[in-house]
Amino acid sequence: MQVTLRIFRFNPETDKKGHYEKYKLDAEPTDRVLDLLEYVKGYHDGTLSFRRSCAHGVCGSDAMRINGVNRLACKVLVQDLKKKKITVEPILGMKVIKDLIVDMEPFFDHYRSVMPYLVNDEPPPKKERLQSAEEHARFEDTTKCILCACCTTSCPSFWSGEKYVGPAAIVAGHRFIFDSRDHAAAERLKILNDAFGVFRCHTIFNCTEACPREIEVTRAIGEVKKAIATGKVD
Amino acid sequence: MTQYHQFDVVIVGAGGAGLTAALHASKTASTAVLSKLYPTRSHTGTAQGGVGAALGNIEEDHPDWHTFDTVKGSDYLGDQDAIEFMCQEAVEAVYELEHMGLPFSRTPDGRIAQRPFGGHTNNITGKPVPRACYSADRTGHMILQTLYQQCIKHNVTFFDEFQVLDLLTVGGISAGVVAVEMLTGELHVFHAKSVIFATGGHGRIWEVTSNAYTFTGDGITVAMRRGIPAEDMEFFQFHPTGIYRMGILITEGVRGEGGVLLNNEGERFMNRYAPTVKDLASRDVVSRAMYLEIREGRGINGKRYHYLDATPETINKYAAEDGRTNPDGSPYVVTAEEILAKLPDIVDFARTYLGVDPVSEPMPVQPTAHYAMGGIPTSIYGEVYLDEKGTIMPGLYAAGETACVSVHGANRLGTNSLLDIIVFGKYSGIKAAEYASGADFQKLREDPEGFTRQQLEAIQNASGGENVTDIANEMKSVMFDHVGVFRTDEGMQEALDKVRELKERIKKVKAADVGKTFNTDLLNIWELGSLIELAEVTTVSALARQESRGAHAREDFPERDDENWLKHTFAWYTDGQVELKYKPVTITKYEPKKRVY
Numbered sequence: 001m002q003v004t005l006r007i008f009r010f011n012p013e014t015d016k017k018g019h020y021e022k023y024k025l026d027a028e029p030t031d032r033v034l035d036l037l038e039y040v041k042g043y044h045d046g047t048l049s050f051r052r053s054c055a056h057g058v059c060g061s062d063a064m065r066i067n068g069v070n071r072l073a074c075k076v077l078v079q080d081l082k083k084k085k086i087t088v089e090p091i092l093g094m095k096v097i098k099d100l101i102v103d104m105e106p107f108f109d110h111y112r113s114v115m116p117y118l119v120n121d122e123p124p125p126k127k128e129r130l131q132s133a134e135e136h137a138r139f140e141d142t143t144k145c146i147l148c149a150c151c152t153t154s155c156p157s158f159w160s161g162e163k164y165v166g167p168a169a170i171v172a173g174h175r176f177i178f179d180s181r182d183h184a185a186a187e188r189l190k191i192l193n194d195a196f197g198v199f200r201c202h203t204i205f206n207c208t209e210a211c212p213r214e215i216e217v218t219r220a221i222g223e224v225k226k227a228i229a230t231g232k233v234d
Numbered sequence: 235m236t237q238y239h240q241f242d243v244v245i246v247g248a249g250g251a252g253l254t255a256a257l258h259a260s261k262t263a264s265t266a267v268l269s270k271l272y273p274t275r276s277h278t279g280t281a282q283g284g285v286g287a288a289l290g291n292i293e294e295d296h297p298d299w300h301t302f303d304t305v306k307g308s309d310y311l312g313d314q315d316a317i318e319f320m321c322q323e324a325v326e327a328v329y330e331l332e333h334m335g336l337p338f339s340r341t342p343d344g345r346i347a348q349r350p351f352g353g354h355t356n357n358i359t360g361k362p363v364p365r366a367c368y369s370a371d372r373t374g375h376m377i378l379q380t381l382y383q384q385c386i387k388h389n390v391t392f393f394d395e396f397q398v399l400d401l402l403t404v405g406g407i408s409a410g411v412v413a414v415e416m417l418t419g420e421l422h423v424f425h426a427k428s429v430i431f432a433t434g435g436h437g438r439i440w441e442v443t444s445n446a447y448t449f450t451g452d453g454i455t456v457a458m459r460r461g462i463p464a465e466d467m468e469f470f471q472f473h474p475t476g477i478y479r480m481g482i483l484i485t486e487g488v489r490g491e492g493g494v495l496l497n498n499e500g501e502r503f504m505n506r507y508a509p510t511v512k513d514l515a516s517r518d519v520v521s522r523a524m525y526l527e528i529r530e531g532r533g534i535n536g537k538r539y540h541y542l543d544a545t546p547e548t549i550n551k552y553a554a555e556d557g558r559t560n561p562d563g564s565p566y567v568v569t570a571e572e573i574l575a576k577l578p579d580i581v582d583f584a585r586t587y588l589g590v591d592p593v594s595e596p597m598p599v600q601p602t603a604h605y606a607m608g609g610i611p612t613s614i615y616g617e618v619y620l621d622e623k624g625t626i627m628p629g630l631y632a633a634g635e636t637a638c639v640s641v642h643g644a645n646r647l648g649t650n651s652l653l654d655i656i657v658f659g660k661y662s663g664i665k666a667a668e669y670a671s672g673a674d675f676q677k678l679r680e681d682p683e684g685f686t687r688q689q690l691e692a693i694q695n696a697s698g699g700e701n702v703t704d705i706a707n708e709m710k711s712v713m714f715d716h717v718g719v720f721r722t723d724e725g726m727q728e729a730l731d732k733v734r735e736l737k738e739r740i741k742k743v744k745a746a747d748v749g750k751t752f753n754t755d756l757l758n759i760w761e762l763g764s765l766i767e768l769a770e771v772t773t774v775s776a777l778a779r780q781e782s783r784g785a786h787a788r789e790d791f792p793e794r795d796d797e798n799w800l801k802h803t804f805a806w807y808t809d810g811q812v813e814l815k816y817k818p819v820t821i822t823k824y825e826p827k828k829r830v831y
Contacts, residue, residue, distance in 0.1 A: 011749060011751075012751055013749045013750065013751060014749075030587075038703075039703075041754075041755070042701070042702065042703030043701070043703060045746065046702070046745065046746030046747055046755040047746055047747040047749070047755060049747075049752045049753075049754050049755075050754075051275075052447055053271055053275045053277070053446040053447055053448045054275075054277065054279070054280050054446040054447075055446065055447060055482075056280070056480075056482045056583060056587070057582075057583075057586065058279055058280045058372075058375065058579075059271075059274070059275040059276070059277075059279055059280065059446065060274065060275060061271070061272075061275045075586055077586070077587070097417065097751065097752060098749075098751050098752045101752050104272065108272070112386055115387075116383050116386060117335065117383035117384055117386055117387040118334060118335025118380075118383070119387075120335075124329075124333040126329075127289075127329055127345075128328075128329055128332040128333075128338070128345055128346050129332060129333065130343075130344035130345065131340055131344050132340065132344045133339075133340045133341075133342065133344075135344075136337060136338075136339065136340050139337070140337065140370075143337045143369075143376065143379070144372070144375075145379075146274065146279070146375070147272075147274050176335075179335065179337070181335065182335070214582075
């Protein structure tokens with residue numbers, strides 16, 4: 001079938017602002033949008049720039065706005081899209097560096113700000129620390145995060161000011177706050193209770209819709225809010 | 235303007251091996267990690283089924299059994315001292331990951347969960363043993379995330395999206411690397427006492443592959459261009475279960491949980507090829523069986539694929555036939571919910587890319603290029619060997635898929651790659667820091683980035699109108715057809731001719747992008763040049779080896795030949811020519827035997 005790709009283009013070395021370019025190409029219904037971008041880069045315009053690596057939804061490199069919603073380009077097939085005119089743009093709320101590549105540094109800064117690592121200063125046992133299947137299930141959902149930024153950059157609160165720590169960082173906090181082996185929940189809850197923390201979330205659910213890993217992001221944020229409100233992690 | 239940095243230890247690559255090395259090296263030495271990707275994008279994150287260690291949490295198991303299974307899996311080409319070291323270290327290495335916070339799936343009593351995997355057996359009964367320590371079907375993701383989290387905790391210095399294009403050496407001693415900063419296009423010289431390559435594999439050489447776009451073998455090529463050999467490059471693993479045509483990996487854990495491969499007649503054909511462990515034979519054995527079935531016309535609808543069936547009905551039927559039991563002796567029975575809980579990502583991949591729901595329908599699969607057993611030759615401490623005699627290059631280390639210790643020999647067992655990166659990542663990090671503490675910085679030559687600039691300018695100034703994608707496709711196709719699961723002299727010669735033609739044609743590819751900012755066009759062309767060189771080294775190494783062993787299966791030499799070929803290949807790339815030498819395999823306890831599963 002024929003599809004038209006409408007791609008946001010911006011070259012910082014020559015352009016004052018971005019524009020859109022159209023490319024008509026033949027596609028299989030089972031082609032990934034990433035396959036189409038590779039084809040455009042290979043045969044239409046080698047200057048088209050985007051990040052990609054694993055090409056099957058695990059590494060988190062290729063988050064983009066595809067027909068107005070945040071998706072991984074490698075996880076959307078042509079047949080999944082209703083329209084044969086496919087608009088591809090960089091994710092919102094981040095500085096565009098070139099074409100579909102945005103500056104991810106502020107995103108990772110937010111991630112790093114929530115102490116996204118296990119804190120437990122007790123000497124570990126000779127073998128593994130025990131954790132029941134139920135205790136593991138308590139935070140398993142948020143361990144799936146691949147830091148693609150689909151959630152954070154779909155959030156209106158984040159768009160309105162990138163100081164908001166954003167859903168992905170809260171998900172990272174949640175992953176440790178509810179891990180029975182961790183001892184720093186109180187510190188993380190304090191960080192997330194900041195003016196730019198969890199209470200900037202207005203339960204719009206864009207993040208949950210956007211997550212390519214099907215993490216229940218809004219629910220995780222709700223659990224962190226509740227833990228702050230009650231002072232209890234359970 | 236070229237920028238200059240100085241660190242005791244520079245690590246190239248931020249996957250499992252690089253990050254583990256960083257955690258250990260940075261304890262005592264100033265350390266920088268350079269990665270062409272954000273660390274969490276690394277290919278370690280795509281590993282699914284588990285990391286091998288004889289914890290014995292489900293059934294009796296011993297590091298010695300793991301050692302023997304790995305030796306046998308390697309088709310006796312793995313060095314037995316190194317394999318024993320890895321399998322003994324495995325248990326502690328997995329506990330260390332758990333202590334770092336890795337969210338392993340758990341047994342009912344709260345210990346690390348384990349599942350069976352191909353080639354891992356109870357050495358007394360010969361039956362599969364649950365040795366793969368797992369976190370659902372995203373164990374690699376959890377390892378990568380956990381290691382990166384620990385690096386944040388310990389303030390490791392990262393240079394993200396810096397691609398290394400050259401290794402600096404002075405008088406045969408490692409002196410640093412040159413990298414291009416992708417954001418600005420500027421070159422950076424990293425002056426270092428120790429350099430560790432942890433750049434992953436090169437599976438993008440083949441058409442159907444499970445490997446990431448970025449798996450282009452940069453580390454091996456950069457090292458080879460500086461006179462360092464590559465070991466056992468003819469041994470490249472084809473994983474039996476990639477999604478048909480796309481190559482996306484479907485973990486062996488599916489078969490560990492009881493899934494089976496079926497041919498067009500609905501027959502579980504692995505019964506005939508590996509009567510004891512059946513679908514859980516080594517990957518080379520299963521991939522060959524699939525090719526033979528296809529040749530006999532028993533691919534699905536006569537095509538080049540089979541079904542991997544993980545529906546509860548099928549799993550339970552064959553589990554009953556095999557007499558498989560739970561640890562308490564009750565019959566092994568699974569439900570759709572359990573499959574969903576244990577293999578959530580596989581279910582997601584099948585639904586997304588195949589439109590198939592694996593709990594109710596089988597998945598079409600075919601062998602997919604997966605893993606480089608060969609690479610930069612190293613000791614068990616990651617020290618790089620300059621030759622087949624064991625001469626060590628001071629200050630240079632390699633770990634993970636880019637290295638060849640050799641623990642995987644002619645065929646890697648599933649779960650041993652994640653084990654490899656954490657064990658050898660650790661020891662290369664420790665050793666690199668130790669070396670740096672007693673060494674001086676080498677005095678760099680003038681214009682250390684000259685060679686890098688030259689390489690990039692050659693691409694920018696090329697003419698001749700060749701297209702990079704065409705060249706990539708031609709390489710991938712000929713390599714998949716002729717230097718794949720089965721090989722012949724004639725086919726490989728054809729591949730070699732083609733690859734050599736492409737080596738000339740790529741010089742006529744000009745980068746369309748003339749800018750500096752994120753010039754991925756320029757870097758993709760450089761990467762393809764790297765892949766073509768490695769394709770040539772692979773093919774020359776494979777042509778020379780006139781036997782069948784592990785993943786190297788020759789139709790014109792179908793038997794293993796220990797008398798002549800129980801030895802490692804060392805390949806050098808000098809002036810565009812591949813030169814080969816050989817090194818004996820280290821045998822300690824296990825004399826080579828016929829390999830039957």
